[in-house]
Amino acid sequence: MGTCLAGMAPAETLTDALxxxxxxxxxLEQSRAVLRAADEDVAxxxxxxxPTLDYQVQETYGYTDNPSLGRTRDTFSTSLDLVSELALFTGGRNRLxxxxxxxxxxxAREGLVVQEQTVLFNAVDAYMTxxxxxxxxxxxxxxxxVLNEEVRAARDRFDVGEVTRTDVAQAEARLAQAEADLVAAEGDLETARELYNLEVGRYPGVLAAPPPLPEAAPTETAARDVALRSHPRILQAQRLVTVNEINVTSAEAAVLPTLSAQASVGYSNADDTFGTTDFDSGASVGLTLRGPIYQGGALNSLFRRAKAQxxxxxxxxLRTTAEISELVGRSWAVRDVARARLVxxxxxxxxAQIAFDGTREEATLGARTTLDVLDAEQDLLDAQASRIDASAQEQRAVYGLLASMGRLTVDYLGLPVTAYDPSAYYNAVSTAPAIGSEQGIQLDRVLKSLGRQ
Known part of the structure; x- marks a missing residue:
């Protein structure tokens, strides 16, 4: 806790935390890995x-027992083949x-933006906490x-007969309550520091006051329009609809035939115990047309499943769109309430300050009791504590509104970071580069920059 309250190091800002x-x-690393896996699906x-090219090496042993000759013939054969295959027509399924x-x-890219918003909002929440x-x-x-001073004053006044023992006990009881509240507050701070470490990646130092609040939108309608047009959750849901519409078309094309070409070249030799050696070599080219006739209803089931998905x-x-619209309205209301509460x-x-000063002055004249002073002081303390909470809630509310609009991103906030480029890995792998090719070398550089090689 001490590191958060003491030291001469420059204060950490909310921008530093973000x-x-x-x-x-x-x-974010997890979501980026999910995105890279999706990139590989394109590859x-x-x-x-x-076309594919495979090799096949086969070593075979055989023997023939000829009882009429009373001899056994052992044969050893070796074959090596190269086989290539290319799909010429698949009913468009490969393109789909x-x-x-x-x-x-x-x-997946929109999902990464959703995760980015969550990370940044959690950092704001941890900072303000x-x-x-x-x-x-x-x-x-x-x-x-202050209450220690009140207790000492009450005891001094009791010694000269100005107050009763009850007044002293009331002051002592209020002091004990304040000490208990202090212990609880220190415990809350330790808990908040652990949350900060989880969300920000390190423990906090001395924190600076929050900066001016970022701009959100002039009206609730404008905020909702922005969200419905560009919120990453909605954009992600739209992409997933497109994926499943393509899958329906692909499932419908599953009844079409496929045409593939094959080519092979190879050689084989065989030796036997009689000293005979056979050597053969050959090549072949062929076309194969294949299509379903009866699949036990599996193709129809897959088509219905694709349409259901x-x-x-x-x-x-539709549900996501409704949820985002509701979230904007709720976030706007929370922001308004937080501002009104702060005022x-x-x-x-x-x-409360005026009431406390007046009550304390009146108590010196005997018009107020010690309990009146303690109550007025507690009212002032409660108001100050409410001010602290209201200020933090306003910060959370504004950044929450930005998140509901889909704008709580490093780009919109203008954070001084090197933003992750989701297209770098995709551009390196989308053409399925071979090892040693120019694109393969580019992929190696991308992997090295990501620390994944």
């Missing part, structure tokens, strides 16, 4: 359009697989110092 969270987030679909894989990549906890601890410590993603898109707590502190 940058650290972005650079250190394991959740796999592209590779299906290309590429289209579906590309749409899945775009959906620690900042508010530090201010609360200071407030509680100041309250303990398409309908599911369409319904999910109200400022007025509450002003009034």
């Amino acid at each position: 940058v650290s969270a972005y650079n250190n987030s394991d959740l 796999g679909a592209v590779a299906a359009l290309r 697989a590429i289209d579906a894989a590309k749409e899945s990549v775009l959906a 620690v900042y508010a906890a530090v201010e609360t601890v200071e407030l509680r410590r100041n309250s303990v110092r 398409r309908d599911n993603t369409r319904a999910q898109l 109200a707590t400022d007025r509450q502190i002003e009034a």
Whole structure:
């Protein structure tokens, strides 16, 4: 806890926390890995359009027992073949697989933006939780110092007969409560520091006051329009609908025949125990046309399943759109409430301060009791604590509104980070480069920059 309150190092800002969270987030690394896996699906679909080349080596032993001759013939044969195959026609399924894989990549990219928003908002929440906890601890410590003075004053006045033992006990009881509140506040701060370490990637130092709030939208309608047009969850759902529509077309084309070409070249030799050696070499080229006649209803089942999945993603898109619209409205209301509460707590502190000063002055004249002074002081303390919480809630509400609009990103906030480029890996692998090719070398560089080689 001490490292958060003491030291001469420059204060950490909210921007520093957001940058650290972005650079250190394991959740973002996880989503980036999911995206790279989706990129590889495109490479796999592209590779299906290309010819394949395989080798086959076979060593065979055989023997023949001829009872009439009373001899056994042992034969050893070796064969080596190169086999190539190319799909010439698949009813468009290979091309459709590429289209579906590309749409899945775009959906995964939107999923990465969703995760980015979550990471940044969690960092804001952790920052404000620690900042508010530090201010609360200071407030509680100041309250303990003031109440210690109140207890000493009450005891002095009791010694000269100005107050009763009850007044002293009331002051002592309020001091004990303040000390308990201080311990609780210090515990909340330790908890907040652990949350900060989880979300930001390190423990906090001295935190600076939050910067001016970022711009969101002038009206609730404008905020909703932005969200419905560009929120990554909606864009991701739209991409998934497209993927499943392509899958329906692909399942429908499964009844079409496939045409493939094969070519092979090879040689074989055989030796036997009689000293005979046979050597053969050959090559062949062929075409194969194959199509389903009866599959036990499996193709129809797969087609119906694809349509059901398409309908599911369409319904999910509608639901996601409704949820985002509701989230914007709720976030806007939360932001308005937080602002109104902040204004109200400022007025509450002003009034409570006047009441406390007047009550304390009246108590010196004998018009107020010790309990009246303690109650007025507690009202002021409660108002100040409410102000701390209201300020933190306003920050959370504004950044939450940005997240609901889909704008809580490093680009929109202008954070000084090297943003992850989702297209770099895709461009390196989308053509399924071979090892040693120019694109393969480029892929090696990308992997090295990602620390994945």
